[in-house]
Amino acid sequence: IKVTSDELVSEGELGHGNCGHVHKMRHKERGTLMAVKQMRKSGNKEDLKRILMDIDIVVKSHDCRYIVKCLGYFINEVDVWICMELMDTCLDKLIRKLKQGLPENIIGKVAVATVNALHYLKEKHGVIHRDVKPSNILLSRNGSIKLCDFGISGRLDNSKAKTRNAGCVAYLSPERIEPVDPDFPVYDVRADVWSLGITLIELATGKFPYPKCTSDFEVLSHIVKDDPPSAPRSFSINFAEQNDNISFRYSLRKDPSARPKYQALLNHQFLKYYEERAVDVGSWYHDQLQKMTEIENGS
Numbered sequence: 093i094k095v096t097s098d099e100l101v102s103e104g105e106l107g108h109g110n111c112g113h114v115h116k117m118r119h120k121e122r123g124t125l126m127a128v129k130q131m132r133k134s135g136n137k138e139d140l141k142r143i144l145m146d147i148d149i150v151v152k153s154h155d156c157r158y159i160v161k162c163l164g165y166f167i168n169e170v171d172v173w174i175c176m177e178l179m180d181t182c183l184d185k186l187i188r189k190l191k192q193g194l195p196e197n198i199i200g201k202v203a204v205a206t207v208n209a210l211h212y213l214k215e216k217h218g219v220i221h222r223d224v225k226p227s228n229i230l231l232s233r234n235g236s237i238k239l240c241d242f243g244i245s246g247r248l249d250n251s252k253a254k255t256r257n258a259g260c261v262a263y264l265s266p267e268r269i270e271p272v273d274p275d276f277p278v279y280d281v282r283a284d285v286w287s288l289g290i291t292l293i294e295l296a297t298g299k300f301p302y303p304k305c306t307s308d309f310e311v312l313s314h315i316v317k318d319d320p321p322s323a324p325r326s327f328s329i330n331f332a333e334q335n336d337n338i339s340f341r342y343s344l345r346k347d348p349s350a351r352p353k354y355q356a357l358l359n360h361q362f363l364k365y366y367e368e369r370a371v372d373v374g375s376w377y378h379d380q381l382q383k384m385t386e387i388e389n390g391s
């Protein structure tokens with residue numbers, strides 16, 4: 093659909109991140125709701141590059157059901173807007189609201205969606221995401237789970253990405269923090285596999301898996317020194333078993349050359365199980381919303 097910015101009215105801010113704000117907007121005549129990411133062009137060049145990269149990847153990923161859809165965009169002298177399908181929440185907001193982790197069947201579906209999205213980006217467009225974390229995975233009440241925020245994604249050049257443009261430090265893989273093997277590419281897809289592993293464990297426990305740290309430096313040194321975290325024992329062997337020859341925890345092997353890539357993950361029993369299993373994510377989310385409203389109303 094063709095729209096111009098004065099046909100849209102804001103219904104409030106949904107969030108903001110590295111570059112710009114995301115507003116919920118309604119098309120005045122049609123009533124269509126969407127999420128619009130806005131950025132002032134007067135900002136620095138780096139930010140502009142990010143939003144153009146974001147648009148480029150979202151637009152060309154229209155055929156992937158696990159990537160947020162683009163409805164259109166405007167670029168003028170003052171700002172850049174990207175209009176996306178409206179989702180209901182990001183997983184970061186969700187666990188903070190619930191004040192607890194998510195059940196395994198929901199995490200299984202998140203893993204299926206995210207691995208498929210990342211695999212698609214790599215195979216179809218030669219791109220790695222570089223900023224995989226709960227706030228970049230969105231959920232909608234119809235049950236769909238989608239990856240978003242491609243601003244710092246990078247094109248792969250012989251499977252290696254060169255620029256050193258960090259994502260959120262908390263989700264950085266050990267080899268991105270401290271390259272061990274000078275011959276191992278720092279930005280292999282396996283850096284994103286690590287971020288995904290950390291994300292899934294955070295979703296399982298409801299909190300970031302490394303101890304409370306007062307500085308980025310402290311977080312980074314824990315990632316490099318500590319054993320990788322694991323999911324609570326209450327989860328299935330496929331997901332939580334300490335022995336990483338068995339469980340999905342092999343996505344958190346500190347040595348990147350021993351870590352799986354997407355094809356291996358897709359063939360892992362944890363993903364295969366949830367790929368085939370029907371899980372009503374929409375109803376689950378609806379029930380959570382209901383419970384939260386009841387708590388807020390003190391009933």
Ligand code: ADP
Pocket residue numbers: 106107108109110111112113114127129160176177178179180181182185227228230240241243
């Ligand atoms: P940034 O580059 O600013 O980090 P994001 O795309 O991650 O941009 O968006 C920031 C926040 O806005 C997200 O954490 C999420 O809560 C919200 N958001 C982003 N896109 C959508 C969307 N399509 N639908 C609903 N909320 C969204």
Ligand code: MG
Pocket residue numbers: 109110227228241
């Ligand atoms: Mg973001």
